[in-house]
Amino acid sequence: MNNEAQNGMACSEFEALLADALDNAVAADTRTAFDEHGRNCAVCGPMLAEALEGMVMVRGLAELEPPKNLMHNILAATSRKEATAEQIAEEAKLGWMDRLRRSLRPQVGGLLHSRFAMSFAMAFFSLSITLTLAGVKITDVKNMVEHPGMLRKNAVLGYTHVEAKVTSYYENLRLVYTMQAKVRELKKSAAPVEEPGENRQQNRKSAPDGREKPNEDYSMELDGSLIAQTFTWHEGARI
Amino acid sequence: MEEQQTGALVRRCLAGDAAAWEEIVRLYNRRIYNLCYRFTNSPDDAQDLTQDVFIRVYKTMGSYHVEKGAFTTWLTTLTRNLLVDHFRKSKQDRVTDSIDAGLRQEDDSLSLGDRLEDPRPTPDDRLASKETQKMVQMALARISPDLREAVILRDLQDMDYKEIAQVLRVPEGTVKSRINRGRMELARLLSRNKRQASNE
Numbered sequence: 001m002n003n004e005a006q007n008g009m010a011c012s013e014f015e016a017l018l019a020d021a022l023d024n025a026v027a028a029d030t031r032t033a034f035d036e037h038g039r040n041c042a043v044c045g046p047m048l049a050e051a052l053e054g055m056v057m058v059r060g061l062a063e064l065e066p067p068k069n070l071m072h073n074i075l076a077a078t079s080r081k082e083a084t085a086e087q088i089a090e091e092a093k094l095g096w097m098d099r100l101r102r103s104l105r106p107q108v109g110g111l112l113h114s115r116f117a118m119s120f121a122m123a124f125f126s127l128s129i130t131l132t133l134a135g136v137k138i139t140d141v142k143n144m145v146e147h148p149g150m151l152r153k154n155a156v157l158g159y160t161h162v163e164a165k166v167t168s169y170y171e172n173l174r175l176v177y178t179m180q181a182k183v184r185e186l187k188k189s190a191a192p193v194e195e196p197g198e199n200r201q202q203n204r205k206s207a208p209d210g211r212e213k214p215n216e217d218y219s220m221e222l223d224g225s226l227i228a229q230t231f232t233w234h235e236g237a238r239i
Numbered sequence: 240m241e242e243q244q245t246g247a248l249v250r251r252c253l254a255g256d257a258a259a260w261e262e263i264v265r266l267y268n269r270r271i272y273n274l275c276y277r278f279t280n281s282p283d284d285a286q287d288l289t290q291d292v293f294i295r296v297y298k299t300m301g302s303y304h305v306e307k308g309a310f311t312t313w314l315t316t317l318t319r320n321l322l323v324d325h326f327r328k329s330k331q332d333r334v335t336d337s338i339d340a341g342l343r344q345e346d347d348s349l350s351l352g353d354r355l356e357d358p359r360p361t362p363d364d365r366l367a368s369k370e371t372q373k374m375v376q377m378a379l380a381r382i383s384p385d386l387r388e389a390v391i392l393r394d395l396q397d398m399d400y401k402e403i404a405q406v407l408r409v410p411e412g413t414v415k416s417r418i419n420r421g422r423m424e425l426a427r428l429l430s431r432n433k434r435q436a437s438n439e
């Protein structure tokens with residue numbers, strides 16, 4: 001661009017004033033020099049014409065009507081964001097059980113029908129009675145659920161408790177059997193010794209139909225000789 | 240006066256008044272949509288971007304202070320930033336025709352004032368048809384983004400140079416220079432298109 005002054009105005013000055021001139025915001029005396037320069041300068045004249053044409057073209061563009069749903073979409077999007085923020089704040093206040101219940105609601109919605117609800121009520125009633133009879137308290141279950149770390153501890157404690165009960169039961173049983181065996185031994189030693197033959201005779205005599213009753217306590221050969229005899233009492237218990 | 244009303248609306252909106260927010264959207268959605276459409280040359284993109292602009296406005300309205308400047312300038316700055324982001328993301332490869340390509344010889348016998356009152360068919364008359372509007376929009380989409388945004392803000396959004404300088408974060412002289420270059424480039428593109436159309 002030519003920077004030499006033409007008609008009292010340099011091309012750079014003309015260019016600087018161009019935008020204001022197109023807005024009619026140039027002082028009158030400057031305007032005269034500007035117009036004069038634009039008429040006579042081979043570079044600035046076309047530049048002015050082009051700038052003017054471009055401006056008129058763009059300003060001639062009609063304002064567009066936004067889509068009808070645009071405002072609705074904007075309001076819907078912003079209100080959804082607001083709702084989401086409120087929802088998040090509300091959910092932050094809920095306990096984890098409530099959140100679980102809320103998340104399960106869509107899946108178990110159909111199960112809340114009256115016939116299913118009655119079945120569940122019955123099942124719950126049965127379960128609660130069973131638990132009560134078994135000595136399980138609801139508070140224990142609640143504690144276990146709220147403190148999952150206690151679950152293992154409770155299981156170990158429960159197992160140890162049952163094991164101690166069983167061990168104690170068998171220890172007591174053994175003591176009873178021992179005592180019974182001792183008593184029988186004492187009785188046996190206090191009683192007079194009888195001949196085996198007499199015993200056999202008595203057993204035969206005691207048969208109600210007069211037939212000889214076979215002795216079931218021992219095995220005999222065909223000729224009547226004794227093969228083996230079982231012990232009737234073993235530590236007080238009949239085997 | 241208008242800014243005071245807008246300021247009051249913003250304050251009400253920040254206080255949680257949904258009606259105030261609706262009023263802000265109603266007042267400015269057309270302006271923002273037009274700005275986005277003229278810049279992107281796509282109705283769909285313009286709609287999406289307008290929506291994004293208002294969502295951003297809704298979220299960041301607390302950062303706007305009436306004493307810092309006009310709400311319109313703040314809103315336009317926010318829109319412009321989103322448009323620039325969109326432009327970068329879409330990686331539009333806009334080919335700008337060379338400004339040096341053949342300067343036209345115009346009738347320079349008339350002063351600017353005379354030319355503005357030229358009784359011959361004015362550019363307004365020429366723009367009457369939809370086809371011309373389309374051509375101008377296409378030409379606008381082809382000039383470089385820096386020039387385009389300056390021209391749109393001045394000639395379509397009717398902002399003054401100071402506000403445009405604030406939005407674009409460049410000096411006023413640069414704004415004027417960009418506007419001049421943008422207008423000239425647009426005129427050349429249109430002239431070339433017309434010549435091509437007449438040759439065909």
